[in-house]
Amino acid sequence: xxxxxxxxxxxxxxxxxxxxxxxxxxxxxxxxxxxxxxxxxxxxxxxxxxxxxxxxxxxxxxxxxxxxxxxxxxxxxxxxxxxxxxxxxxxxxxxxxxxxxxxxxxxxxxxxxxxxxxxxxxxxxxxxxxxxxxxxxxxxxxxxxxxxxxxxxxxxxxxxxxxxxxxxxxxxxxxxxxxxxxxxxxxxxxxxxxxxxxxxxxxxxxxxxxxxxxxxxxxxxxxxxxxxxxxxxxxxxxxxxxxxxxxxxxxxxxxxxxxxxxxxxxxxxxxxxxxxxxxxxxxxxxxxxxxxxxxxxxxxxxxxxxxxxxxxxxxxxxxxxxxxxxxxxxxxxxxxxxxxxxxxxxxxxxxxxxxxxxxxxxxxxxxxxxxxxxxxxxxxxxxx
Amino acid sequence: xxxxxxxxxxxxxxxxxxxxxxxxxxxxxxxxxxxxxxxxxxxxxxxxxxxxxxxxxxxxxxxxxxxxxxxxxxxxxxxxxxxxxxxxxxxxxxxxxxxxxxxxxxxxxxxxxxxxxxxxxxxxxxxxxxxxxxxxxxxxxxxxxxxxxxxxxxxxxxxxxxxxxxxxxxxxxxxxxxxxxxxxxxxxxxxxxxxxxxxxxxxxxxxxxxxxxxxxxxxxxxxxxxxxxxxxxxxxxxxxxxxxxxxxxxxxxxxxxxxxxxxxxxxxxxxxxxxxxxxxxxxxxxxxxxxxxxxxxxxxxxxxxxxxxxxxxxxxxxxxxxxxxxxxxxxxxxxxxxxxxxxxxxxxxxxxxxxxxxxxxxxxxxxxxxxxxxxxxxxxxxxx
Numbered sequence: 066x067x068x069x070x071x072x073x074x075x076x077x078x079x080x081x082x083x084x085x086x087x088x089x090x091x092x093x094x095x096x097x098x099x100x101x102x103x104x105x106x107x108x109x110x111x112x113x114x115x116x117x118x119x120x121x122x123x124x125x126x127x128x129x130x131x132x133x134x135x136x137x138x139x140x141x142x143x144x145x146x147x148x149x150x151x152x153x154x155x156x157x158x159x160x161x162x163x164x165x166x167x168x169x170x171x172x173x174x175x176x177x178x179x180x181x182x183x184x185x186x187x188x189x190x191x192x193x194x195x196x197x198x199x200x201x202x203x204x205x206x207x208x209x210x211x212x213x214x215x216x217x218x219x220x221x222x223x224x225x226x227x228x229x230x231x232x233x234x235x236x237x238x239x240x241x242x243x244x245x246x247x248x249x250x251x252x253x254x255x256x257x258x259x260x261x262x263x264x265x266x267x268x269x270x271x272x273x274x275x276x277x278x279x280x281x282x283x284x285x286x287x288x289x290x291x292x293x294x295x296x297x298x299x300x301x302x303x304x305x306x307x308x309x310x311x312x313x314x315x316x317x318x319x320x321x322x323x324x325x326x327x328x329x330x331x332x333x334x335x336x337x338x339x340x341x342x343x344x345x346x347x348x349x350x351x352x353x354x355x356x357x358x359x360x361x362x363x364x365x366x367x368x369x370x371x372x373x374x375x376x377x378x379x380x381x382x383x384x385x386x387x388x389x390x391x392x393x394x395x396x397x398x399x400x401x402x403x404x405x406x407x408x409x410x411x412x413x414x415x416x417x418x419x420x421x422x423x424x425x426x427x428x429x430x431x432x433x434x435x436x437x438x439x440x441x442x443x444x445x446x447x448x449x
Numbered sequence: 450x451x452x453x454x455x456x457x458x459x460x461x462x463x464x465x466x467x468x469x470x471x472x473x474x475x476x477x478x479x480x481x482x483x484x485x486x487x488x489x490x491x492x493x494x495x496x497x498x499x500x501x502x503x504x505x506x507x508x509x510x511x512x513x514x515x516x517x518x519x520x521x522x523x524x525x526x527x528x529x530x531x532x533x534x535x536x537x538x539x540x541x542x543x544x545x546x547x548x549x550x551x552x553x554x555x556x557x558x559x560x561x562x563x564x565x566x567x568x569x570x571x572x573x574x575x576x577x578x579x580x581x582x583x584x585x586x587x588x589x590x591x592x593x594x595x596x597x598x599x600x601x602x603x604x605x606x607x608x609x610x611x612x613x614x615x616x617x618x619x620x621x622x623x624x625x626x627x628x629x630x631x632x633x634x635x636x637x638x639x640x641x642x643x644x645x646x647x648x649x650x651x652x653x654x655x656x657x658x659x660x661x662x663x664x665x666x667x668x669x670x671x672x673x674x675x676x677x678x679x680x681x682x683x684x685x686x687x688x689x690x691x692x693x694x695x696x697x698x699x700x701x702x703x704x705x706x707x708x709x710x711x712x713x714x715x716x717x718x719x720x721x722x723x724x725x726x727x728x729x730x731x732x733x734x735x736x737x738x739x740x741x742x743x744x745x746x747x748x749x750x751x752x753x754x755x756x757x758x759x760x761x762x763x764x765x766x767x768x769x770x771x772x773x774x775x776x777x778x779x780x781x782x783x784x785x786x787x788x789x790x791x792x793x794x795x796x797x798x799x800x801x802x803x804x805x806x807x808x809x810x811x812x813x814x815x816x817x818x819x820x821x822x823x824x825x826x827x828x829x830x831x832x833x
Contacts, residue, residue, distance in 0.1 A: 224692040305692060308608040313724040314698075319709070322719040329713060335706040336720045340697040 068092065068405045071132035071156075073119055073147060075102035077230075078161060078187075079138030081386055081394030085437060086136075086401065087112050096128055119143065122150035129154035134404060136397055137162050141235070148182060148414075149174065157411070158182040159400045161393060163190065169282065172414040181411025183420065186400045187393035188376070189214035189294075189357055190281050191417060192441065195430055196359040196374050198421025201287045204363030204370070210289050211360040213264065213274050215297025216389040219352035219379065225344060226299040230353060230389030233342040237334070239296060240306050241315050244276035247284050247292040258307050263300065266356050269377060272297040282416035297356055309337065347387065352380035355388040357441075362448065369448040376441045392439055399433035452476065452789045455516035455540075457503055457531060459486035461614075462545060462571075463522030465770055465778030469821060470520075470785065471496050480512055503527065506534035513538035518788060520781055521546050525619070532566060532798075533558065541788055541795070542566040545781045547574065553666065556798040565795025567804065570784045571777035572760070573598035573678070573741055574665050575801060576825065579814055580743040580758050582805025585671045588747030588754070594673050595744040597648065597658050599681025600773040603736040603763065609728060610683040614737060614773030617726040621718070623680060624690050625699050628660035631668050631676040642691050647684065650740050653761060656681040666800035681740055693721065731771065736764035739772040741825075746832065753832040760825045776823055783817035 068091055072083040075097035083095040087110040096115040097103050103114030117124050119139055129135050129151045137147050137160035144164025151158045152175050160168065160182065168184035175182050185191055193212045201207045216230035229236050243254045255276045262274050279294035309315060314337040319330040347353060357376040362369070378388045400417075403409055408429060409420060421427050431441055452475055456467040459481035467479040471494040480499040481487050487498030501508050503523055513519050513535045521531050521544035528548025535542045536559050544552065544566065552568040559566050569575055577596045585591045600614035613620050627638045639660045646658050663678035693699060698721040703714040731737065741760040746753070762772045784801075787793055792813060793804060805811050815825055 224695050305689075308689060311608050312728075320720065320723055322715060322723050325703070325714055329715070330709055331706060331713070331715045331720060333720055333724060336704065336715060336717055337696075339704055339706050340717060344696070 068133040069094070069131070070134050070136060070401060071096065071128055072136045072138060073125065073128075074138035074140075075099070075106055075114075076138060076140075077387065077390045078394045078397075079136070080106045081390035082136055082138060082161075082397050082401075083112050084110050084384075084386075085395055085398040089398070089402065091401070091405075094128075094132060119147070122146050125150040126154040129156045129158075132156060134158070134401060136160075136401060138394075138397070140232070141165060144168070145171075148184070152178050152180045152182060155180060157404055159186050159397050159404060160184040161187045161191070161397045163187065167282070167285075169286075169414045169416065175414045176412045179412045181404065181409055182414045183400055183404065183409060183417065184414060185281060185416050186397050188355060188389075188396055189279065190283075191393070191396045192376065192434070193294075193357060193359055194283060194417035195421045195427050196441075197283055197287060197289075197292075197361065198418030199427045200359075200361030200363070200372055201289050201418070202422045204361060204365050204372075207287075207289045207361055207363040209291040209360070209362045210283070210287070211292075211358075212279065212283075212294040213297055213358040213360075214279070214294070214356065215272060216353060216355050217272075217297070217299060218347065219354050221299055224305065225302060225341075227302050227345060228347045228351070228353065229342075229345045230347070230355075230387060233345045234338060236345075237315055237338070239277045239279075240310060242278050244278040244294075245280060245284060246276065246294070247280065247290065250290045252284055258303055258310070260295075261303050262295075264297070264358070266358070266375070266377060269354060269356055271300060272356065273300040273303055275303050283418060286416060286418055350385060352382075353388045354379050355392045357392075365445075371446045371448055372443065373446070374441050374443050376439065378439050381438070391437070395434060395437040395439055399430055399437065402433050403429060452517040453478070453515070454518050454520060454785060455480065455512055456520045456522060457509065457512075458522035458524075458546075459483070459490050459498075460522060460524075461771065461774045462778045462781075463520070464490045465774035466520055466522060466545075466781050466785075467496050468494050468768075469779055469782040473782070473786065475785070475789075478512075478516060503531070506530050509534040510538040513540045513542075516540060518542070518785060520544075520785060522778075522781070524616070525549060528552070529555075532568070536562050536564045536566060539564060541793075543570050543781050543784050543788060544568040545571045545575070545777060547571065551666070551669075553670075553798045553800065559798045560796045563796045565788065565793055566798045567784055567788065567793060567801065568798060569665060569800050570781050572739060572773075572780055573663065574667075575777070575780045576760065576818070577678075577741060577743055578667060578801035579805045579811050580825075581667055581671060581673075581676075581745065582802030583811040584743075584745030584747070584756055585673050585802070586806045588745060588749050588756075591671075591673045591745055591747040593675040593744070593746045594667070594671070595676075595742075596663065596678040597681055597742040597744075598663070598678070598740065599656060600737060600739050601656075601681070601683060602731065603738050605683055608689065609686060609725075611686050611729060612731045612735070612737070613726075613729045614731070614739075614771060617729045618722060620729075621699055621722070623661045623663075624694060626662050628662040628678075629664060629668060630660065630678070631664065631674065634674045636668055642687055642694070644679075645687050646679075648681070648742070650742070650759070650761060653738060653740055655684060656740065657684040657687055659687050667802060670800060670802055734769060736766075737772045738763050739776045741776075749829075755830045755832055756827065757830070758825050758827050760823065762823050765822070775821070779818060779821040779823055783814055783821065786817050787813060
């Protein structure tokens with residue numbers, strides 16, 4: 066009997082996950098508030114669509130109890146309450162809501178309910194955490210960890226050379242929220258968009274990396290003295306975003322401006338969003354590319370080594386699936402496959418780096434991921 | 450007995466003009482709506498300050514009749530009504546309001562009242578028109594005329610490397626209003642900010658020139674088949690302004706955005722202005738530089754020649770007068786001096802290029818201008 070999986074959210078990533086789970090033999094229910102989003106999925110595969118108010122944790126709990134396993138692909142603001150509802154319903158869960166809170170605060174609750182929950186299971190966070198966890202366990206010691214990630218349009222168009230593969234407001238949040246990184250085991254804070262550096266990626270060209278606040282659980286759970294996470298864009302985008310930020314266009318402070326009926330107050334960010342986000346939307350069939358590079362240095366069998374993982378993935382023409390949906394959604398479905406096969410021990414709440422300590426786990430994950438067309442290249446260099 | 454000159458407007462340029470006129474022996478009255486602006490001038494020289502509502506043409510007419518000559522230095526929106534009031538009061542006038550309308554539409558009225566009015570008498574329009582008119586009369590024929598002009602901060606500061614020497618809203622207007630230029634005797638339209646080209650200026654460095662709508666009367670009154678006017682900025686400013694324009698930040702169309710009490714409509718240009726203009730303001734004692742280059746080509750005594758005029762003027766530390774005020778205000782006062790000496794024939798409304806046909810006039814003007822510290826270099830090159 067195939068496992069019954071409930072996918073919460075029929076957005077770009079939830080849909081891609083549901084279709085992949087159906088294709089790989091799971092019995093899939095997908096739930097969403099919007100009928101049209103559900104119809105788009107159910108029209109393409111043997112998937113049950115269920116319209117429901119997922120902002121209500123009681124509804125989430127009721128639906129979860131009808132499934133063997135739950136995939137959480139809701140907006141980040143709903144992430145924590147949804148995970149709690151699924152845990153309380155006693156169902157294992159793989160979450161890709163990228164909630165702002167620390168998901169492992171629910172670890173006690175999960176143990177109490179005997180539930181295994183894997184969180185932050187996309188590409189980065191997600192695959193990056195698995196590779197980081199692998200390096201932290203394998204290298205003795207692991208000295209540095211660097212994660213570079215970006216989702217970009219394949220065709221570069223002036224002036225932004227950027228489209229958002231997820232909520233554009235979350236992108237701007239990345240451009241303003243101070244970035245935390247680990248420097249000599251201390252968590253230090255850098256300005257967002259800071260420390261730009263140019264990096265080459267085969268077939269993609271030169272990209273610009275800058276500090277973002279993306280280490281998340283890694284900063285707390287891995288014992289590696291130097292860690293940083295940077296976001297990748299085509300060169301020039303950052304300089305432009307810095308100017309817009311400097312102008313005050315990302316500000317949430319009320320500003321007095323002339324209105325139709327006298328002076329009125331407006332938040333510059335709202336105006337910027339209204340003008341910019343339509344230009345940041347991928348068009349139908351518009352191709353994207355996802356780039357992930359993880360670099361770990363340390364000592365392995367007495368030698369100083371550098372491990373480098375590269376993922377370069379593109380829009381899939383055959384299934385009209387954007388790379389951001391593929392790399393994120395298939396990370397979740399690869400994990401679900403391992404969970405269903407009993408490869409994830411529990412109970413508890415697990416950011417992926419914790420699973421990577423288990424010998425062979427990351428290798429099995431990468432096999433599942435590759436079976437879905439997302440290849441991660443790995444090379445080891447011996448250092449001077 | 451010295452002539453009595455009324456200066457309308459105690460802004461940066463009117464003030465500089467009033468002080469210069471007082472220094473050169475005129476009996477000066479300066480009028481403005483704002484007491485503080487008047488006090489700043491009367492504290493520095495033997496000038497009579499007169500608080501009055503200059504938005505009222507009747508008031509302007511009454512004040513004008515008390516003077517021998519009037520300098521119009523009011524905002525451009527008041528330019529035409531003020532010039533009309535001065536003409537109807539029967540007084541000669543030198544105007545630097547840079548009104549959007551065609552001032553010479555009042556030529557008939559001026560002739561009827563026996564009044565001589567010189568308009569657009571700043572640096573560009575102004576000095577540029579005199580040099581263009583000189584070239585159009587001297588070269589037989591004059592084939593091309595190019596005018597390059599910019600007012601810039603001496604110190605370049607990220608991200609704009611720009612401060613506005615006059616109303617910033619008029620600057621943004623220059624960045625959006627289509628530019629008219631003369632191409633084969635036809636008036637053609639180019640997008641504002643278009644056709645950027647790099648040019649070097651001694652002691653200033655490389656500047657970027659782009660099309661603006663600055664030919665004004667030259668496009669109609671000079672018989673030169675190719676004419677263009679471009680604005681100068683430090684390189685990079687234009688690329689940035691093009692992005693902001695592309696984003697819609699210069700738009701005057703109402704945009705729906707979230708407000709404190711539900712959705713509200715706002716004009717992006719109002720938000721941009723509120724955020725940007727404070728950053729475009731010159732600080733006290735902050736130095737500026739004015740750059741003007743006029744290039745004329747044509748046939749002179751059987752040879753193909755190129756005349757090039759260069760003006761590079763800087764903030765005057767001794768008198769704390771910005772270059773934009775000097776170059777504009779002293780163009781007006783140099784003209785007033787020539788008018789008072791009977792060098793400008795009339796009656797009628799004269800953009801400066803029409804005065805340039807009079808042999809020796811431009812040379813006398815440039816002597817007056819140089820006596821005030823603003824030097825225009827002139828060189829002639831013989832072309833291949």
